[in-house]
Amino acid sequence: LKATVNETREGLFLVDTGSAYTAVSWNLARQLHATNAIATRVSLQGGVAEMEAPSLTGSVRIRLASQAVATGPVVAVDLSTASRYHGIEVAGLLGYSALCESILTMNYRDGLVRIEPK
Numbered sequence: 001l002k003a004t005v006n007e008t009r010e011g012l013f014l015v016d017t018g019s020a021y022t023a024v025s026w027n028l029a030r031q032l033h034a035t036n037a038i039a040t041r042v043s044l045q046g047g048v049a050e051m052e053a054p055s056l057t058g059s060v061r062i063r064l065a066s067q068a069v070a071t072g073p074v075v076a077v078d079l080s081t082a083s084r085y086h087g088i089e090v091a092g093l094l095g096y097s098a099l100c101e102s103i104l105t106m107n108y109r110d111g112l113v114r115i116e117p118k
Helices: 026-031 080-086
Strands: 002-005 009-015 022-025 040-046 049-055 062-064 067-069 074-077 090-094 102-107 112-117
Touching: 002 090, 009 026, 022 026, 026 074, 026 090, 040 074, 080 090
Parallel strands: 009 090, 022 074
Antiparallel strands: 002 009, 002 062, 022 090, 040 049, 049 074, 062 067, 102 112
16 A cells, blocks of 8 residues: 655555554665664564564654554564565555554455545
8 A cells, every 4th residue: 555654755555464563664764764773672573583673653654545544553674575575665564553443445356445444
């Protein structure tokens, strides 16, 4: 999904309802001037390995079209492998925390996504 972050950056986000966190790429975090040195770190389970990621909660606001999403916890992670796999620059992942206050409808046949408040 195309999203606007902090009203200044646009990027493509993958919908990942199985993710406990919403995530932004390291590249986007740098563009937002989010500093890794002062961020709280959280433990994540990524695939088969555990890792730690800086938490950027409170400094990241995401908007899809005209609707702001409740981002909840946001972390910065390396999304370069996902970008290569999908053949696009992945700016982030919309996790459960961004979608739990909404009704999510995905129409795969027509390529449409609708996110409405509960």
